[in-house]
Amino acid sequence: MKKIYLYGNWKMNMTVAETKKFFDGFESAYAPYKNDAGLEVGVFAPFTSLWALADCAKKAGIVFGAENVYSEASGAFTGEVSIPMLQEIGIKYVILGHSERRHIFNEPDEMIAKKVKAVLNANMIPVLCYGETLDERESGHTFDVMGRQLSTAIDGLNPDDVKKIIYAYEPVWAIGTGKSASSEQAQEVCGWSRNLLGIKDVVILYGGSVKASNAKELLSMQDIDGALVGGAALKPESFLDIYKAFKA
Numbered sequence: 001m002k003k004i005y006l007y008g009n010w011k012m013n014m015t016v017a018e019t020k021k022f023f024d025g026f027e028s029a030y031a032p033y034k035n036d037a038g039l040e041v042g043v044f045a046p047f048t049s050l051w052a053l054a055d056c057a058k059k060a061g062i063v064f065g066a067e068n069v070y071s072e073a074s075g076a077f078t079g080e081v082s083i084p085m086l087q088e089i090g091i092k093y094v095i096l097g098h099s100e101r102r103h104i105f106n107e108p109d110e111m112i113a114k115k116v117k118a119v120l121n122a123n124m125i126p127v128l129c130y131g132e133t134l135d136e137r138e139s140g141h142t143f144d145v146m147g148r149q150l151s152t153a154i155d156g157l158n159p160d161d162v163k164k165i166i167y168a169y170e171p172v173w174a175i176g177t178g179k180s181a182s183s184e185q186a187q188e189v190c191g192w193s194r195n196l197l198g199i200k201d202v203v204i205l206y207g208g209s210v211k212a213s214n215a216k217e218l219l220s221m222q223d224i225d226g227a228l229v230g231g232a233a234l235k236p237e238s239f240l241d242i243y244k245a246f247k248a
C-alpha cells in the first residue's frame with residue numbers, strides 16, 4: 001500500500017489560541033494512526049501561529065510548516081518573512097505558489113521560482129502548488145498553464161532538488177468551492193505532471209475540496225500520493241476522517 005500524505009493548509013485561519021485548541025482535540029483523533037507508517041500528516045499555519053504550531057506539532061509527531069516565505073534573507077521588504085526567521089523556529093516545510101498567492105496577490109511564476117530555489121538552498125522543503133483556473137481549463141489551456149508554472153519553478157534545478165519538492169496540483173476552480181476535480185481529472189494531471197518532471201517517485205498531492213466523501217476515490221488514484229486540504233483541515237476529526245475514508 002502506498003504512503004499517503006495528508007497536509008492541511010489553514011490559510012488565514014487559526015489564531016494561537018485556536019491552534020492550541022486544535023491540538024487539544026488532535027491527539028485522540030490521531031491516536032489510531034500515530035504508528036501507521038502509511039500516513040504522513042502535516043499542518044501549515046499563518047506566520048503568527050507558527051511558534052505555537054511548531055510546539056504542538058512536534059509533540060504530536062507530525063510535519064508542520066509555513067504557508068509562504070520571501071526569497072531574500074533580510075532587508076527592506078516590509079511585511080515579508082524570511083527563511084532564517086522560519087528556520088529559527090524550526091520550520092522546514094513551506095507552501096509556495098498557492099493559487100491564492102498567485103491570483104489574489106499576483107505572485108508571478110518567476111517570483112515563485114526564486115522562492116523555491118531559496119527554500120531548497122536552505123535545506124527546506126517546498127510544497128509547490130500549481131493549477132489552472134476554470135477559464136483556462138474551459139479554453140483548453142490546462143496543460144500549457146501548468147507546464148509553464150512547473151517548468152518555471154524547476155528551471156535550473158538538478159534532479160535531486162526536483163525530487164525534494166512536494167508538488168500539489170490544485171485546480172483553482174476546486175479550491176474552497178466544494179467542487180472537487182473528479183478522480184479521473186486529478187489523475188490525468190498528476191500523471192502528466194510526473195512525466196513532465198521526469199522523476200517516477202516524486203510526491204504529488206491533489207488539492208481542491210478534498211473531504212471524507214471523496215477521499216477514497218481521489219487517493220486511490222495511481223499518481224495521487226496524498227491531499228492538500230483547506231476547509232476540512234480546520235478540525236482534527238474532518239481532517240483525519242479523510243485518511244479513515246481512504247482506508248475503509
Ligand code: PEP
Pocket residue numbers: 009011170174175176177178207208209210228229230231232
Ligand atoms: C487549499 O487551500 O489548498 C485547498 C485545497 O482548500 P479546500 O480544501 O478548502 O478546497
